[in-house]
């Protein structure tokens with residue numbers, strides 16, 4: 001058996017479709033977001049990153065770096081074990097308290113990533129709650145889908161953000177069964193935001209618990225960065241809020257928050273929580289500093305919103321089509337995988353602008369895009385440079401412009 005030939009034939013198919021993933025090799029500069037050095041065949045060159053999920057540049061924030069240095073010097077490199085076997089560091093406990101407070105919940109639980117937190121929590125809830133049904137929004141993230149699959153309970157998919165469809169589907173389930181409505185606040189590819197209050201109304205009407213992924217909202221929305229649920233005054237109505245420490249908080253890790261009983265349940269039964277080494281103490285310390293900073297400071301959020309508005313206005317001026325949404329994500333629609341990749345390559349090679357092409361299966365075929373994430377640290381000159389480059393490439397690639 002030629003196994004490599006089996007691997008290669010599938011990879012070749014991916015390449016033919018224009019969906020083969022090529023990573024940009026970057027060296028981020030400390031304290032200099034969004035600048036990075038890019039390594040490639042022609043040697044290194046400097047680029048401006050326009051597609052980072054380090055939405056506020058907190059990964060380069062001096063308070064975060066100082067906290068990580070201090071914890072590294074106090075505690076050393078790794079946690080030294082799973083949470084159960086010697087790996088629970090003081091910083092983990094402080095961070096869990098901070099997260100519970102951020103979302104106004106009794107308790108929180110850390111995971112090694114947001115992906116793992118969704119996979120492990122939905123998997124455990126669906127498997128352990130007797131005769132459970134999970135009602136999943138059609139556009140939920142891969143980590144939630146995999147968690148639901150792992151739960152092996154009944155799954156019902158409701159139309160994206162469609163509260164009537166959810167109501168309908170909940171009505172068909174016997175009232176006595178445990179029901180989990182799983183959804184996100186900000187959807188990362190279109191940047192749309194769910195009708196949260198209506199979803200909660202419907203879930204409550206049917207006695208369902210709610211599982212909310214606020215990965216693209218924590219740190220960014222609400223007066224203390226508690227997410228869209230905080231902004232809309234709805235945190236106490238959501239049963240479980242899940243988030244990441246790797247996007248707006250700029251470090252790495254995932255978490256859930258909820259009642260003490262809920263977090264204790266996941267802590268006690270979830271394989272993805274139990275059987276893995278705890279996060280390094282320095283990572284927990286950095287996340288703690290980042291959350292504390294963004295609880296107090298609104299400057300980063302305000303400046304980010306300004307940059308998002310400016311970018312949208314400039315794109316409109318030159319007729320570059322972008323998807324409207326109420327969030328911080330600006331999807332520039334290309335609609336063709338090969339052109340999308342070509343645009344991204346030229347921006348990177350000729351203009352020092354890095355924005356990764358987003359192709360199928362991350363987004364549906366025909367909706368290929370460049371997903372721009374303006375941050376508080378991009379300058380007006382960065383913005384100018386980006387819009388000029390995009391505008392010239394739009395003509396070069398014979399892409400159609402939006403009518404102003």
Ligand SMILES: *Cc1c(COP(=O)(O)O)cnc(C)c1O
Pocket residue numbers: 113114115116118141143184188213215216244245246247253254
């Ligand atoms: C990125 C992402 C995750 C996973 O979070 P990580 O911390 O990066 O593993 C979960 N949910 C959504 C919606 C995401 O976009």
